[in-house]
Structures are given as C-alpha cells and as structure tokens.
Amino acid sequence: MDLQIHIPADEQAINPVCNFAYSWCLNCGLSEQEASKFTTAVSELVTDIILFAFPQSENKFVDLTFRQTLSDIELIASEAGEPFDPDKHRYNPENALNNGDFEGAGLRIIRRFTDDFLFINKGKEGKEFRLRKEVNIHDIDELIELSRSLKPKEPEKEPTKVSYSISQITPADAEDIAKLIYRTYEYSYTKEDLYFPKKIEKTLTGKEKLGVITRSDEGEALGYFAILPKEDSNIAEVGEAVVSPDYRKQGIMSNMMEQLIKVGREHNLEALYGKAVTIHPVSQRVNQKFGFTSTGLMLLETNNVVFKGFDEEYPQPVSVVIDVLPLQENDPKDVYLPAKYHQILTETYQRLGISITPKKSNGYKLAEKSDADLEINYSDSTSDIIVNKYGPDFKSVLREMLNSLLEQENPNAIYLDLPLENEATPLQLKELEGLGFIYCGLAPYFHQDADYLRLQKICTSFDFDLVDVHSDFGQQIKSFITNEYSKNS
Known part of the structure; x- marks a missing residue:
C-alpha cells in the first residue's frame, strides 16, 4: 500500500513529516526503537533535501511515497533540485574529529539506520532517494526450516470424495484462507501475508484481490484461488492458488480457474x-x-x-x-x-x-x-x-x-x-x-x-x-x- 505526500521545500514541513513517519513505522510493525531509527533517517534525508537541494526554495516541492509490504517498509523521496553526487560527500571521521567538518554525516546516519539506501539520478526528471527497512514480524525462514525438519514423510493416500460449491471470497473468509494455506504448505508458502487473517481481511475489504473459495456441503474450506488487480492498469495477475491435500484430483482447481475467469469478465478486466x-x-x-x-x-x-x-x-x-x-x-x-x-x-x-x-x-x-x-x-x-x-x-x-x-x-x-x-x-x-x-x-x-x-x-x-x-x-x-x-x- 502506498501513501503519498506532497510537501513544500520548507523547514516547517520537517517536523510534521517526521511525526507522521514515526506513527506510520509503528503501525507497520516496527518496534519503538527501530521506528525511531528509521524516522531519524527520514529526518536527515528530508532536511538535507530541503536545505541543500533548493537554494532558492520558493514554490519548490518534494514528493514522498510511504510504501508498505508485510516484510518491509520503504520511503521514496522524489525531487527536482540541484544535481547531487553522494560519492562527493562521504563522511571522514578524522576531518570531523580534527576540523569539525561533518560533511556526509547525514548520509552515514541514513545508511546505518536503514537496511537499504539507494540514490537514483534521473537527469532532467530529478533525483530519487529510497530508504528501506525490513519488518521482522516473525522469522518465517526459521519456521519453514523447523516445519521441514519435524514433518514426517507421509504415504500418499486417496483423496476424500466430497460434494462442493464455489463462491466469491469475502472478508469473512480470511481465517479459513489462512488455515488452508497452513494445512497445505505449513510455513513454506512464499507469500507470508497469507498466514495473517487480519492482513487477508484488509486486502479483501480494500478490493486488493478478487477470488473464489471452495467449500464442502458442510461448510469446510477446501480450496482458494485469487486474482490480484494491478494498481496502474485494468488487468489482474492470477495467483494465490491452493487446494487442501485431502481433496485434490477432483477438479477443484480447474473449476476455480473457470470461476476466476468469469469474475474477471464480470469486473470488465481487459x-x-x-x-x-x-x-x-x-x-x-x-x-x-x-x-x-x-x-x-x-x-x-x-x-x-x-x-x-x-x-x-x-x-x-x-x-x-x-x-x-x-x-x-x-x-x-x-x-x-x-x-x-x-x-x-x-x-x-x-x-x-x-x-x-x-x-x-x-x-x-x-x-x-x-x-x-x-x-x-x-x-x-x-x-x-x-x-x-x-x-x-x-x-x-x-x-x-x-x-x-x-x-x-x-x-x-x-x-x-x-x-x-x-x-x-x-x-x-x-x-x-x-x-x-x-x-x-x-x-x-x-x-x-x-x-x-x-x-x-x-x-x-x-x-x-x-x-x-x-x-x-x-x-x-x-x-x-x-x-x-x-x-x-
């Protein structure tokens, strides 16, 4: 999810941006300590842009994009100020100690308080700075390895015959979708957000995905298949497909794909x-x-x-x-x-x-x-x-x-x-x-x-x-x- 802010190149904008950044970091899952570090990096970056990119700051602006996924957060700062070469502004500890010259200290702080700091020179289009921080909600890799090492090999068994129906997913299906993913993959599925019912519910409420769910006549969730609409075009990606292992080889996946294609046409996707x-x-x-x-x-x-x-x-x-x-x-x-x-x-x-x-x-x-x-x-x-x-x-x-x-x-x-x-x-x-x-x-x-x-x-x-x-x-x-x-x- 992207949040975009258009701010003037004015020092009065720095504090409000930092206050927002800190709250946003906490809402995204960072600890208070990590949120403070990332906000410090944001403060250094925005301050440097406002003070040095625009010597004549009247009617100049900076675009900030706050981007969140389950596994990381990213701030993208775009501006069209004076040209800049970060290699010419490296921090020298000896100069700082002996001569009080702290040039490049801000960039050093940004690099230390983020997991990735990227500078993109886009010529006449301006410059772009990207700050990224990982969000360690839990160590999914350890869970994956643990589940692999502990899980005994099971003999294949015949799928259970069952009558079922397929319907479009709703936010109320979120918990069953997460359970389906776990029962099928334990913690080896690559899209980590599908282990969090609240995350799934949020995407369904916001229409960030469209899909279908298969249930038995008794209401048990047997399969799930979704398409993910692109934000910048009227098309959608087919993905997030799962059928419970006990109910495979009964045409559930094929029938869900047919329904997904119908859903795409009903929503007038290209x-x-x-x-x-x-x-x-x-x-x-x-x-x-x-x-x-x-x-x-x-x-x-x-x-x-x-x-x-x-x-x-x-x-x-x-x-x-x-x-x-x-x-x-x-x-x-x-x-x-x-x-x-x-x-x-x-x-x-x-x-x-x-x-x-x-x-x-x-x-x-x-x-x-x-x-x-x-x-x-x-x-x-x-x-x-x-x-x-x-x-x-x-x-x-x-x-x-x-x-x-x-x-x-x-x-x-x-x-x-x-x-x-x-x-x-x-x-x-x-x-x-x-x-x-x-x-x-x-x-x-x-x-x-x-x-x-x-x-x-x-x-x-x-x-x-x-x-x-x-x-x-x-x-x-x-x-x-x-x-x-x-x-x-």
Missing part, C-alpha cells in the same frame, strides 16, 4: 496474466489449458520459490513465463513495432487475438524531458524501469539509473518496459545499443491499459538448460531470447 515458473511445467500447463498465451520469458525473476517434494536446492534464481488471457474484444490499436522485434511481436499479438494496426514513426516530437518509473523488488533482487515519456536525455537518464542499480543493488536482472503505442519507441530502442538489454516479451495492457515491449538485462550468470518452457510458442520465445543473449555475451 486481461488476466500469470507468471508461471520454469522450474517445472505444471503451472504452465494449467494456464495453457484455459487458453492463456505465452507472451514473454522473464529470466531470473524470483529468488522466493519453495516447492514441496524438491529435495535439491535450485541452483539459480527462477525464471517465469508470462502467460496472458485477454477477456474483452478490442478495436484495432495503433502500435509502433521496432523492426528488430517486429515479427515476434506481431505473431504474439496474433496468438492473443488482439487486433493491432502497425504504424511507422513519422516525425514524432520528444517530450521536454524523459519520464520513467522505477519499481525495485528487494527480496528478488530485480528492478523494473517503466518508460512513460521519451526526452532528449533518455539514454543518459537510463544509463544513470542502471549505474545506480548495478553499483548499489547487485541485481539478478533489470527489466525495461517501453510503450509500444508511443511513436518514439522504435528509434529510441536503437539508443539502447551497448546497454546490454535483450528481448523479454510483450506485456499487453500492463501499464495505464497500454501495451509495452519488455526488455531485460541479465546481471548474473545462469544456465538456460534449467529453464523449462512448456508451450510451443513459449519455446519459440525462449529460442529467440537465447540467440540474442548469445550474440550479446
């Missing part, structure tokens, strides 16, 4: 999409069965995949296939397809049944400055840069963002989304030569209901042979990416 792991083809086969089309292959997308029954540790971050199911018919949309990827993008559109009119770029006008959003997934060590507008500074802005991520985050992969309905995309793609990006796939309706070309930059070594892709077209995409990766290596 499409459903899934990220099917390539460690084995089971989830890919399920998606194919219901008409999903593979549109991309995201290499090294997640570190956080746990599979029961796999004794050996998977030797690299897990890649995922993007599967998409359009839910509505569309009028032909104008798209500008780069020549390099014209054929594979056109075939992807055809397989999806999405009507397009390919256009050629003719004398487009760049925006005054580039505009790009950055999403960082700290736990998976990946980032996604979403381009909104191209300016003359596009390549330099992108290079600065990449350098910041590579120097500070040590990512597995960096993804880049380019708008296909923007006339500038084909020629701007040529500006990316030498930056190490290769094809990832088509991301239809992924941002602001528009289609995007997703590229990827692989930042660590991996083995393509371990990436198991099921569908024929998915294998075609994999082959295309493999060839391009080989040429760029």
Whole structure:
C-alpha cells in the first residue's frame, strides 16, 4: 500500500513529516526503537533535501511515497533540485574529529539506520532517494526450516470424495484462507501475508484481490484461488492458488480457474496474466489449458520459490513465463513495432487475438524531458524501469539509473518496459545499443491499459538448460531470447 505526500521545500514541513513517519513505522510493525531509527533517517534525508537541494526554495516541492509490504517498509523521496553526487560527500571521521567538518554525516546516519539506501539520478526528471527497512514480524525462514525438519514423510493416500460449491471470497473468509494455506504448505508458502487473517481481511475489504473459495456441503474450506488487480492498469495477475491435500484430483482447481475467469469478465478486466515458473511445467500447463498465451520469458525473476517434494536446492534464481488471457474484444490499436522485434511481436499479438494496426514513426516530437518509473523488488533482487515519456536525455537518464542499480543493488536482472503505442519507441530502442538489454516479451495492457515491449538485462550468470518452457510458442520465445543473449555475451 502506498501513501503519498506532497510537501513544500520548507523547514516547517520537517517536523510534521517526521511525526507522521514515526506513527506510520509503528503501525507497520516496527518496534519503538527501530521506528525511531528509521524516522531519524527520514529526518536527515528530508532536511538535507530541503536545505541543500533548493537554494532558492520558493514554490519548490518534494514528493514522498510511504510504501508498505508485510516484510518491509520503504520511503521514496522524489525531487527536482540541484544535481547531487553522494560519492562527493562521504563522511571522514578524522576531518570531523580534527576540523569539525561533518560533511556526509547525514548520509552515514541514513545508511546505518536503514537496511537499504539507494540514490537514483534521473537527469532532467530529478533525483530519487529510497530508504528501506525490513519488518521482522516473525522469522518465517526459521519456521519453514523447523516445519521441514519435524514433518514426517507421509504415504500418499486417496483423496476424500466430497460434494462442493464455489463462491466469491469475502472478508469473512480470511481465517479459513489462512488455515488452508497452513494445512497445505505449513510455513513454506512464499507469500507470508497469507498466514495473517487480519492482513487477508484488509486486502479483501480494500478490493486488493478478487477470488473464489471452495467449500464442502458442510461448510469446510477446501480450496482458494485469487486474482490480484494491478494498481496502474485494468488487468489482474492470477495467483494465490491452493487446494487442501485431502481433496485434490477432483477438479477443484480447474473449476476455480473457470470461476476466476468469469469474475474477471464480470469486473470488465481487459486481461488476466500469470507468471508461471520454469522450474517445472505444471503451472504452465494449467494456464495453457484455459487458453492463456505465452507472451514473454522473464529470466531470473524470483529468488522466493519453495516447492514441496524438491529435495535439491535450485541452483539459480527462477525464471517465469508470462502467460496472458485477454477477456474483452478490442478495436484495432495503433502500435509502433521496432523492426528488430517486429515479427515476434506481431505473431504474439496474433496468438492473443488482439487486433493491432502497425504504424511507422513519422516525425514524432520528444517530450521536454524523459519520464520513467522505477519499481525495485528487494527480496528478488530485480528492478523494473517503466518508460512513460521519451526526452532528449533518455539514454543518459537510463544509463544513470542502471549505474545506480548495478553499483548499489547487485541485481539478478533489470527489466525495461517501453510503450509500444508511443511513436518514439522504435528509434529510441536503437539508443539502447551497448546497454546490454535483450528481448523479454510483450506485456499487453500492463501499464495505464497500454501495451509495452519488455526488455531485460541479465546481471548474473545462469544456465538456460534449467529453464523449462512448456508451450510451443513459449519455446519459440525462449529460442529467440537465447540467440540474442548469445550474440550479446
């Protein structure tokens, strides 16, 4: 959940921001001591921005985004003040002791009181500072290992035959959903928030997820399946699927998927999409069965995949296939397809049944400055840069963002989304030569209901042979990416 505050570059704004930050930290689950430390870091950052980024502070503003997940909190401060290089302002203890020179002390405090401190230079778009702190609600990893070591191996037994019905989930189902997750996975499910009924209830009340629950005629919860609407577009991700082990092989999962597709259409969603792991083809086969089309292959997308029954540790971050199911018919949309990827993008559109009119770029006008959003997934060590507008500074802005991520985050992969309905995309793609990006796939309706070309930059070594892709077209995409990766290596 994001909370956004727009404050003036005025010293009078510092105390109210810090008071809010402290209360917010406590509400997010930090202890009083950790909340105080994080608030101190926030205070240092906001103070430095207000005092030094805007020498002429009249009518200048700072945007603050307070972002919360179950496992961490993050403050994102965005401003368009004077250029700044943090490497030029490092703290020197000897200068502080001997000369009273405390330059860089504020940045040192920020780094000590947070788990991650990231600076992103976005050129004419300004600068971005990100402060992150882990929230240790409980040590889920210890619980996972404990449950694995204590759980005896049980012989497989025949599933219990049962009559059941499927209905849409409501906040009242929250506790049963948490119990279903535990009974099926104990503490090995990767989405930790599903162990907390209050968290589930909150997301259902806020319509942050839509889904169905399966119950026996006696009212026992047997299965749960949900789709998660994207905040910036009218599509939803298929995820959070579970069937109680005693009631599998009775068509419950398939029937829930059918109901989910109906729910998506009833809510007028443009499409459903899934990220099917390539460690084995089971989830890919399920998606194919219901008409999903593979549109991309995201290499090294997640570190956080746990599979029961796999004794050996998977030797690299897990890649995922993007599967998409359009839910509505569309009028032909104008798209500008780069020549390099014209054929594979056109075939992807055809397989999806999405009507397009390919256009050629003719004398487009760049925006005054580039505009790009950055999403960082700290736990998976990946980032996604979403381009909104191209300016003359596009390549330099992108290079600065990449350098910041590579120097500070040590990512597995960096993804880049380019708008296909923007006339500038084909020629701007040529500006990316030498930056190490290769094809990832088509991301239809992924941002602001528009289609995007997703590229990827692989930042660590991996083995393509371990990436198991099921569908024929998915294998075609994999082959295309493999060839391009080989040429760029």
